[in-house]
Amino acid sequence: MKHLKHFSPIVLSTLALASSSAFAAQYLTAEQAQLVIFPEASSFKPATLQLNLEQMQQVEKLAGLPARSVAWRVIAAYKDDKLLGHIVLDEVIGKFELISYAVGLLPDASVRQVEILTYRESHGFEIKNANWRKQFSGKTAASGLKLGEGVANISGATLSCSHVTDGVRRIAAIAQLALKK
Template identity: 80%
Template sequence: MNQNTFAPLILSALAGVSGTAFATQYLTAEQAQQTIFPEATSFKPVNLQLSLEQMRQVEKLAGLPARSVAWRVAAAYKDDKLLGHVVFDEVIGKFELISYAVGLQADASIRQIEIMTYRESHGMEIKNANWRKQFAGKTASSNLAPGDGIANISGATLSCSHVTDGVRRIAAIAQIALLPAKK
């Protein structure tokens, strides 16, 4: 065989070894907002910047570091009435990022979560509606841990754990920084 015969074989072998070809985008940010708050007539960006004191409060309430000062948030309105907020975040699954959105009622309770992009080869079961429904109605003071209020999924253990941690962090941020009395 000559060199030209080996090149395609080597390239196809390298393509199989490098990079993940499992990324699936389920929803854009705009689609996630509309899915979580279908009755909303408008969404407005919220500039959420946590102070050092708020970051400490989030860590205490969530049992996790606040991780970031700036958060991507959209407020959902029906006409002039605030329905709640959508907070966008990413966590590591096993190796890759999972993008998700958390819908929060105006009282900071969780309305629903949506998986926006899943990049792992395993663990896509967290996209299942029954798993995601477990979060509805929970708050920062609820049991928000795999095996304690949230079921774990065999084969998706790290995805379950990391998304649940992220949701718990966002619930604490909502309690500390998004409730009207807290602003």
């Protein structure tokens, strides 16, 4: 550490920021995630989703978490004219950095698939593993979407597991209230 005393605090801060983002890995773009989640789809269309105050309160009650946002980025997947489901794009904080992910939902608001788009943390990247993400399939806001209660933790990735699980539960609640057909 003696050799660092010759650097200004600004240089040290810059080095620290550069090293913290050096672990970022983009696994999928939003467009690639659409094709992975709904490979049978013939088209994808952006869908506007704006929650009103009552819906935000209902999401909080159902998910046990604040709705967090009024506007959500949603993409509808279609096979010809038939709705296959929706993809909701979101970000949650890991330990320090954002985790970008996509949740595929069936028309009944159950989770079809979860994909990690970008992971920026130095630890916890194991949430990218297919076996961990498969735990979400078939679950709804009311069934098994809590860490330790339907979703297993990964040692060394507790915050990433917890925050992504909470995010998926929030999205499942939103789907239950605003997207379910």
